[in-house]
Amino acid sequence: MARVGGDEFVVVQTMMAGPGDAAALAERIMVEIALPYDIDGHAVSIDTSIGIAIFPHDGDTVEALLKNADTALYRAKEAGRGVTCFFEAEMEVRLRERGLLEHDLRGAMAKGEFEINFQPLHACGTRDVTAFETLLRWHHPVRGDVSPAEFIPVAEECGLIVPLGQWVLEQACAAAAAWPQPYTVAVNLSPVQFRRGGLPAQVAEVLARTGLAASRLELEVTEGLLIEDAEGALATMQALKALGVRLALDDFGTGYSSLSYLRRFPFDKLKIDKSFTQAIELDPGARAIVDAILAMGHSLNLRVTAEGVETEAQLAFLRTLDCDEAQGFLLGRPVPADQLHRRLDAEARLERA
Ligand code: C2E
Ligand code: MG
Ligand code: MG
Numbered sequence: 001m002a003r004v005g006g007d008e009f010v011v012v013q014t015m016m017a018g019p020g021d022a023a024a025l026a027e028r029i030m031v032e033i034a035l036p037y038d039i040d041g042h043a044v045s046i047d048t049s050i051g052i053a054i055f056p057h058d059g060d061t062v063e064a065l066l067k068n069a070d071t072a073l074y075r076a077k078e079a080g081r082g083v084t085c086f087f088e089a090e091m092e093v094r095l096r097e098r099g100l101l102e103h104d105l106r107g108a109m110a111k112g113e114f115e116i117n118f119q120p121l122h123a124c125g126t127r128d129v130t131a132f133e134t135l136l137r138w139h140h141p142v143r144g145d146v147s148p149a150e151f152i153p154v155a156e157e158c159g160l161i162v163p164l165g166q167w168v169l170e171q172a173c174a175a176a177a178a179w180p181q182p183y184t185v186a187v188n189l190s191p192v193q194f195r196r197g198g199l200p201a202q203v204a205e206v207l208a209r210t211g212l213a214a215s216r217l218e219l220e221v222t223e224g225l226l227i228e229d230a231e232g233a234l235a236t237m238q239a240l241k242a243l244g245v246r247l248a249l250d251d252f253g254t255g256y257s258s259l260s261y262l263r264r265f266p267f268d269k270l271k272i273d274k275s276f277t278q279a280i281e282l283d284p285g286a287r288a289i290v291d292a293i294l295a296m297g298h299s300l301n302l303r304v305t306a307e308g309v310e311t312e313a314q315l316a317f318l319r320t321l322d323c324d325e326a327q328g329f330l331l332g333r334p335v336p337a338d339q340l341h342r343r344l345d346a347e348a349r350l351e352r353a
Pocket of ligand 2: 133188220250
C-alpha cells in the first residue's frame with residue numbers, strides 16, 4: 001500500500017481469484033474507514049471513493065493500471081460519496097471527450113462563441129409578459145450548438161463557470177437596463193459561483209455599473225446548492241436579498257424537494273420543473289403533485305412558475321390551480337438578446353402611437 005499524493009492511496013492486491021476479491025477488499029476498506037472518529041466529542045466520519053483496475057485485462061504495465069484505476073476513481077467520485085467503480089474502457093473514451101470539451105470551452109469565451117438568449121415568463125391568467133429568463137448558448141464552430149445541459153457541468157468542474165457566470169450576469173443586466181419596458185430579468189446561478197465567495201459584492205457591482213434596479217433582477221438557483229452547504233448558502237442568499245434582488249428555486253420537484261428548504265431559505269419564487277408540467281395531461285399523479293406544490297408554495301407566500309408549458313391544455317390546467325406564471329414553447333421560445341430588444345422597441349413605439 002502506498003500514499004501517492006494528497007488523500008490518494010494505492011493498494012496492490014495479489015493472489016486474487018477474480019474481480020469479486022477486489023470488490024470485497026474495497027468494501028472492507030470503505031467500512032473500516034467510515035467508522036466514526038471521536039474528535040472533541042463530535043463523531044466525525046470519512047467517506048472513501050475507490051477505483052479498481054485489474055491486471056492484465058485493464059492494463060499490463062504499472063502505468064496503464066494506475067492510469068485506468070485513476071479513471072475509475074474519477075467516475076466513482078462523480079457518482080457520489082462512498083462509491084467503488086471498476087474501470088471500463090468506455091470510461092476512458094468519455095473522459096477524453098470531456099477533456100476535449102473542456103479545452104474548447106476554455107477558448108470559447110475569448111473567441112466570442114457564447115451568446116445569451118431570453119425566454120419570456122407570462123402571467124397565467126392574462127398571458128402578459130412578466131419577465132425574461134437568461135439562457136446561455138454556445139455556438140461551437142465544429143460541434144454546432146452545444147446544450148447548456150452538456151457544457152455547464154464541465155464549466156462547473158473546471159471552474160470556468162465563475163467568469164462565464166459573471167459574463168452572463170453582466171450581459172443580462174446591461175440588456176435589461178436598456179429595455180424600454182421595466183421587465184424583470186432572471187439569471188441562473190451555479191452553486192460553484194456561490195461557493196467561490198464574494199457573490200453579493202459582484203452582483204452589487206454589476207447592478208451599479210449597468211444601472212439596473214436590484215428589484216428587476218431575479219437569481220435562479222437549484223436545490224443542489226442548498227444540499228451541499230446550507231449554512232454558507234443561507235448567508236449568501238441573505239446578503240443577496242439585502243441588495244434587493246429576488247431569489248427563485250429552479251427545477252423544483254426533481255431533487256429532494258424538501259419543504260424545510262422552502263421555509264428556511266428566503267425564496268420569492270418556486271419554479272415547477274418541466275417534467276411535471278409535461279406530464280399534466282397524461283399522468284394524474286403529476287397533476288396531484290403540481291396541485292400540491294402550488295398549494296404549498298402559495299401558503300408560504302411564494303410565487304409559482306410552471307416551466308416547459310407546451311400546450312393550451314397544460315396552461316388551462318395551471319390556470320385552474322391559480323398558478324402565477326408560465327414559461328414554455330407555447331408562449332415563447334428563447335430568442336437572442338438583440339432580437340428581443342428590437343421587438344420590445346417596436347412594441348414601445350406601437351404603444352406610443
Ligand atoms: P433552466 O434554468 O430550468 O431553464 C429552462 C430550460 O428549459 C431551458 O433549457 C429552456 O430552453 C427549456 N425550455 C423552456 N421552455 C420549454 C418547453 O416548453 N419545452 C421544453 N422541452 N423545454 C423548454 P436550456 O436553455 O437548454 O438550459 C438548460 C439548463 O442549463 C437551464 O435549465 C439551466 O439550469 C442551465 N443554464 C442555462 N443557462 C445558464 C447560465 O447562464 N448559467 C447557469 N449556471 N446555468 C445555465
Ligand atoms: Mg432557470
Ligand atoms: Mg428549470
